[in-house]
Amino acid sequence: MAPATPTLRPALDPRLHAFRDDLADAALKGQIDAPAFAEGRRATVSAPVAALRRYPAPDAPRDTELLRGEAVLVFDAKDGFSWIQAESDGYVGYVATADLSSGDVPAPTHRVTALRSFLYRDADLKSPVTGWLSMNSPLSISHTVDRFSALADGNHVFTAHIDDLSATTDDYVAVAEQFLETPYLWGGRSSLGLDCSGLVQCALQAAGIDCPRDTDMQEATLGEALRDDAALERGDIVFWKGHVGIMADAVTLLHANATYMKTVLEPVEPAIARIATTDGPVTSIKRLR
DSSP states (O other): OOOOOSSOOOOTTTTTTTTTTTTTGGBBTBBBSSSOOOOOEEEEEOOSSEEEEESTTTTTEEEEEEEETTTEEEEEEEEEHHHHHEEETOOEEEEEEEGGGOOOOOOOOOEEEEEOOOOOEESSSTTEEEEEEEEEEEEOOEEEETEEEEETOEEEEGGEEEEETTTOEEEEEEHTTTTTTEEEOTEEETTTEHHHHHHHHHHHHHOOOOSSHHHHHHHHHEEOOOTTOOOOOTTTEETTTTTEEEEEEEESSEEEEETTEEEEEEEEHHHHHHHHHHHEEEEEEEOOO
16 A cells, blocks of 8 residues: 555655655755654665656556666665665655665766667676666676676676766767667656656766656756747657657657557657647747757
8 A cells, every 4th residue: 555645745746855654854854744754775776677666566656767776765665665766866766675785886987878788797798698788777897808898796798888977979869769669668767668758868868968757847847948939950859748759850759659659750740639639739849959
């Protein structure tokens, strides 16, 4: 059962602030009343992808996902679930405790730039595969061996599939285009499946642009709104109430959507007409540069 929602709370977004009826993040002292506060304990995601759920149950709604190597703050852990806040975008929720590692983990030095890559036991493409990684997964690399890079935990990844953590791309649309045909997954944020705002977040993060997780957050914080009569350009971000897409060019929309249940390119005008029947009209178009 989901924890009860407090009857009286300040105007804090529970998606981005860790508070429950029984416990709250110690950083929120003075902002809310809570019977107990907890200092977050740092941990790292150890699964390739970890579902962040709305309440601590395996069948709870998936609100987003965390990638291997991403850091979190753990405020509470019991019955197989940890109540956490992601350091990358601040999202709060519950993940399976088995998907986290609480030991000392070296700071990340690189990130995955390929859509997806494998982890190998040895620096050899014929060696046993020990796991997999999705785009933007942070890694701690200790050294290189021929065409492979060794992780601090002893696994190896193909060097051409990673880059320095500080390296970014100038073309986030090209990043988003790599996800074409990727299945639609509500709350998804990986190369196995993602939703509309997950696609935008993945693309912008690869470009070194801070991007919140949900559509309403993105619309409120990203870029500058265009005038209604402005000509569209590649990279413009189109928002609806509950949906978002990226312009691949002046007339083509790139978006993960539930109509096709995958990431597609389609003419923007018919897409706007179709989406209006479910999500209403376009609410804004933002330009990041």
